[in-house]
Amino acid sequence: xxxxxxxxxxxxxxxxxxxxxxxxxxxxxxxxxxxxxxxxxxxxxxxxxxxxxxxxxxxxxxxxxxxxxxxxxxxxxxxxxxxxxxxxxxxxxxxxxxxxxxxxxxxxxxxxxxxxxxxxxxxxxxxxxxxxxxxxxxxxxxxxxxxxxxxxxxxxxxxxxxxxxxxxxxxxxxxxxxxxxxxxxxxxxxxxxxxxxxxxxxxxxxxxxxxxxxxxxxxxxxxxxxxxxxxxxxxxxxxxxxxxxxxxxxxxxxxxxxxxxxxxxxxxxxxxxxxxxxxxxxxxxx
Amino acid sequence: xxxxxxxxxxxxxxxxxxxxxxxxxxxxxxxxxxxxxxxxxxxxxxxxxxxxxxxxxxxxxxxxxxxxxxxxxxxxxxxxxxxxxxxxxxxxxxxxxxxxxxxxxxxxxxxxxxxxxxxxxxxxxxxxxxxxxxxxxxxxxxxxxxxxxxxxxxxxxxxxxxxxxxxxxxxxxxxxxxxxxxxxxxxxxxxxxxxxxxxxxxxxxxxxxxxxxxxxxxxxxxxxxxxxxxxxxxxxxxxxxxxxxxxxxxxxxxxxxxxxxxxxxxxxxxxxxxxxxxxxxxxxxxxxxxxxxxxxxxxxxxxxxxxxxxxxxxxxxxxxxxxxxxxxxxxxxxxxxxxxxxxxxx
Numbered sequence: 290x291x292x293x294x295x296x297x298x299x300x301x302x303x304x305x306x307x308x309x310x311x312x313x314x315x316x317x318x319x320x321x322x323x324x325x326x327x328x329x330x331x332x333x334x335x336x337x338x339x340x341x342x343x344x345x346x347x348x349x350x351x352x353x354x355x356x357x358x359x360x361x362x363x364x365x366x367x368x369x370x371x372x373x374x375x376x377x378x379x380x381x382x383x384x385x386x387x388x389x390x391x392x393x394x395x396x397x398x399x400x401x402x403x404x405x406x407x408x409x410x411x412x413x414x415x416x417x418x419x420x421x422x423x424x425x426x427x428x429x430x431x432x433x434x435x436x437x438x439x440x441x442x443x444x445x446x447x448x449x450x451x452x453x454x455x456x457x458x459x460x461x462x463x464x465x466x467x468x469x470x471x472x473x474x475x476x477x478x479x480x481x482x483x484x485x486x487x488x489x490x491x492x493x494x495x496x497x498x499x500x501x502x503x504x505x506x507x508x509x510x511x512x513x514x515x516x517x518x519x520x521x522x523x524x525x526x527x528x529x530x531x532x533x534x535x536x537x538x539x540x541x542x543x544x545x546x547x548x549x550x551x552x553x554x555x556x557x558x559x560x561x562x563x564x565x566x567x568x569x570x571x572x573x574x575x
Numbered sequence: 576x577x578x579x580x581x582x583x584x585x586x587x588x589x590x591x592x593x594x595x596x597x598x599x600x601x602x603x604x605x606x607x608x609x610x611x612x613x614x615x616x617x618x619x620x621x622x623x624x625x626x627x628x629x630x631x632x633x634x635x636x637x638x639x640x641x642x643x644x645x646x647x648x649x650x651x652x653x654x655x656x657x658x659x660x661x662x663x664x665x666x667x668x669x670x671x672x673x674x675x676x677x678x679x680x681x682x683x684x685x686x687x688x689x690x691x692x693x694x695x696x697x698x699x700x701x702x703x704x705x706x707x708x709x710x711x712x713x714x715x716x717x718x719x720x721x722x723x724x725x726x727x728x729x730x731x732x733x734x735x736x737x738x739x740x741x742x743x744x745x746x747x748x749x750x751x752x753x754x755x756x757x758x759x760x761x762x763x764x765x766x767x768x769x770x771x772x773x774x775x776x777x778x779x780x781x782x783x784x785x786x787x788x789x790x791x792x793x794x795x796x797x798x799x800x801x802x803x804x805x806x807x808x809x810x811x812x813x814x815x816x817x818x819x820x821x822x823x824x825x826x827x828x829x830x831x832x833x834x835x836x837x838x839x840x841x842x843x844x845x846x847x848x849x850x851x852x853x854x855x856x857x858x859x860x861x862x863x864x865x866x867x868x869x870x871x872x873x874x875x876x877x878x879x880x881x882x883x884x885x886x887x888x889x890x891x892x893x894x895x896x897x898x899x900x901x902x903x904x905x906x907x908x909x910x911x912x913x914x915x916x917x918x919x920x921x
Contacts, residue, residue, distance in 0.1 A: 377806060382710050409808035419799040423821035433807035436817050481803070488807065 328353035328522040329374060329411075329492055334388035336369050336378055343369045345546040346388065351492070356518035358537035358554065359526045362574065365543040367526040368416075371494045374524065375411040376404040392492070409433065412490035416497045418477035420469030420484070426461050429469035429480055433488040447487055455483035456513050475506020482513065486521075493517065495525040499532065511536050530570055534558055542566045596795075645891045652884035660888060666853045666869075668878075673885035675892055677853040681863035682896065685770060685849065686838035689777035694831055697782050701789035701827075706801075706815050717790065724783035732847030735776045740767035740848060743775075748860055759857040766850065771859040773849035777841060781834035788833055792826030793819060832904040839897050842867040866893040 327350040336344040344366045351357050351374075359367040372378040373386050376397060390397045397407050420429045430448045434441050441447045448465070452458040457479040461472070469480055478498055485493060495514065499507040514536045517523060527533050533540050534554055541551040542563075550557060550566045561567040568574055646653075652660065652673060663674020704717050744767030751761040796819050804818035805811075820827070842865075850862020851872060866889050877883045 375806060377802060380802070380805060405808050405810050408806055413806035415799060415803065415806070417799060419797070419803040421800065421803070421818055421821075423824075432804075433809075436804055436807055436809035436813045438813070484807065 326353040326355075327351060328393065329524075330391045331370075331373070332389040332391070334370070334373055334386065334390060336366070336373055336386040337384065338369075338381070339383045343546055344373070344386075347543075347548045349541055349548060349551055351522060351524055352539060353522050354519065355538040356514060356523040356525060356536055357539045357541065358533035359524065359541050359543060360528065360530055360533045360569075361543035361549075362569070363528065364545075366546045367528075367543055368496050370543065371413075371496055371524050371526055374492070374494055375408050375413055377408070377413065379404075405437075409488050410490055411492040411494060412485035412488055413494040414478070414481050414485055414496065414498045417501045418474055418481050420472075420477050420480050422468060422470045424469055425466045426469050426472070426480060427465040430483050430487050432484050441487075451483040451487040452480075454486050454517070455479045456509065456516075457483055473506070475502045475509060478502060478506070478510055479513065482510070482517075486517075490521070492522045492524065495523065497526050497528065500528070507532075530558070542569060544569070642894070645887055645894065649884045649888035649891050651881055652888045655881060655884075660885075661892070664853075664855065668873075668882050671879060671881050673881070673888075675866070675889055677855050678864050678866045678869050678889060679892060679896065680855050681770070681773075681849065681853075682839060682865040682867070682893065685773045685777055685845065685863065685865060686835060688774040689781060689838050690831065690835055692774065692778040693782045693785055693834060696778075697785035697830075697834070698789060698827070700782075700786040701793055702815055704786075704790045705793035706819065707811065717787070720783045720790075721787050722783075723779075724787065728780065728841060728844040729847075731776055731780055732844040735772055735844060735848035736768070739775060740772050743767045743772055747771075752860075760859050763856070763858045763860045765860055766862065768848055769850040769859065769861050770856075770863040773845050773863065773865070774859070776844050776848050777838045780841060780844060781837050784837055785830045785834040788830035789823075789827050792823045792830060795826070796822045828904060828907060832901060835900060835904070836897060839893065839900065840867055842871050846871055866890070866896070 329351040330349065332348050333346040334344055334348070335342060335346055347366075347370060359370060361367050369378060374390055374397075378384050378386055386398075392407070392410065395402070420426075421432055424432060424435075427448050428435060430451050431441065431444055434444075449458060449462075452461060457476060460476060461467075461480075464471075469477065472480060478501070482493075482498070498514075499510050502510060511532060514523060514525060518536070518538070525533075525537065537554045539551065540554040540557045542549045542557065542561075542565075544565050550561060550563045552562070557566065558570055561570060656663065656673065660673065660675055661679070662676055663672075664676050665672040665674045666677070667673075700720060704713055704720070708716065744765050748761075748765030748767070748771070752765060755761045800818050800822060801814055804814040809818065845865050846868040849865060849868060851864055851868060852862040853864045853869070854861060856863070870886055870889055870893075873882075874886055877886055
């Protein structure tokens with residue numbers, strides 16, 4: 290709990306403001322309760338590739354069952370940030386990090402936390418759809434289980450539930466045995482979302498999930514993110530400000546590795562506190 | 576049309592994957608087809624098409640010429656012995672009686688056993704180099720593996736005679752005879768030089784080929800697949816086994832074919848250690864003979880026309896065995912690899 294209250298104290302994180310602006314449920318009632326709903330948080334998170342410091346002491350809470358968007362120009366460290374959350378950053382040779390990442394108040398970078406177990410709790414969807422080409426659609430959904438050599442209790446139900454959640458079931462229910470890569474790009478991305486959901490993760494990270502999709506597929510995936518945001522804690526990286534505005538409750542603006550500003554999406558876009566945020570969202574650079 | 580979907584979203588700045596490479600080659604094939612329909616206006620392009628086409632056609636020409644010449648030279652023996660040549664165990668230049676079976680047996684058995692030994696080890700090396708090794712190990716070790724492939728076969732042969740064979744004779748084979756001697760494969764006099772030495776030498780020789788090509792194939796698997804697997808909570812091992820290897824399976828099979836091709840045709844090193852006796856024996860201790868070895872050993876002294884024709888026919892058989900095994904392996908690739916990409920690499 291100490292960790293959580295310390296994230297509360299971060300500057301520029303205007304909880305009173307945000308609560309009154311956006312959400313009318315329990316967060317509106319008291320800042321203390323709002324703090325309880327931080328599912329994840331980072332404290333002074335820095336990350337490097339070799340000698341390049343990509344992230345500079347980022348402290349950011351991630352609210353439970355809310356969509357948090359990270360925006361910022363290319364190369365600002367958005368992707369690196371969410372890859373630190375599920376410890377995928379450390380997989381890259383030469384990459385390292387410092388600081389703390391908390392999941393339910395527990396540091397995920399300790400020996401006690403197995404990255405494999407962590408990644409089952411913190412799912413991820415990538416920039417480009419990456420279904421396994423050698424697996425069928427059905428097996429792609431179950432991939433998280435199959436990779437670990439496990440079998441869910443009722444695989445067929447799980448497949449259907451996950452695909453329904455990903456709004457893909459009606460399109461693929463008759464072709465479950467076809468290859469995962471036989472689908473269109475947008476369908477593939479929703480398949481990847483279904484694959485992540487099949488593990489029933491607590492947090493879902495999405496790294497520019499629509500950047501490889503056409504506008505119609507993008508609209509579908511955005512609608513989906515919006516719905517999932519009611520049940521899952523979602524962190525989405527996007528370079529589209531419109532997208533952040535459409536799907537997220539909270540938005541954080543990163544610039545050159547710094548967290549410039551974090552607020553409710555409404556507040557950040559209508560009343561940016563920092564000059565750089567204002568410049569970025571009004572399109573003066575980016 | 577799975578391939579088409581795969582490439583809907585070409586990557587920007589990502590390392591070139593086999594998918595994009597395949598896609599490009601498909602496109603170039605398509606454009607060259609449209610060239611043939613006469614849509615070329617530019618005369619330089621037309622000339623270019625013809626020149627490269629002729630150069631490519633020369634491969635077929637040479638292959639055809641070799642086959643034809645070999646058939647012509649061995650005609651005498653083919654007429655004399657017919658199919659019996661393939662199943663006969665005789666090889667007697669004095670009586671002019673020739674049969675190829677012991678050589679076919681020696682070639683096929685030594686190559687397949689060498690493959691069975693080398694493939695698991697080579698795969699292990701490839702997986703380590705491509706997936707697990709830290710960067711500072713990766714390059715030097717990869718270089719060493721490739722260097723192994725560059726050692727001339729006569730060196731391997733000498734090593735086989737002076738190091739491997741004595742070791743087999745004095746240590747390995749007596750031990751095998753004692754422990755597994757009830758099996759027909761480990762019976763007889765431990766000689767050192769024999770089928771076992773041939774198999775081991777071949778395995779060592781094809782190991783670097785299979786390892787380095789497999790490593791290239793594994794490295795060509797898009798890293799998005801790896802990260803996808805890791806993000807789903809796979810361990811490294813699960814990621815390699817269930818996400819990377821299946822995508823690379825066709826290419827790895829291609830690497831294995833390359834190794835097999837080298838094993839079948841290897842002449843010098845095998846001749847030096849295999850024992851050179853035209854016998855068919857189940858025991859790995861016994862000497863054996865291979866098609867390539869007997870041709871190399873006896874061609875210079877082949878006096879009679881029939882003798883020469885029989886030797887040439889052995890060459891024809893070696894050629895045929897290689898072609899047949901390659902076709903079988905390609906068919907395997909077709910069946911196994913739902914993504915027939917890596918095969919093109921190999």
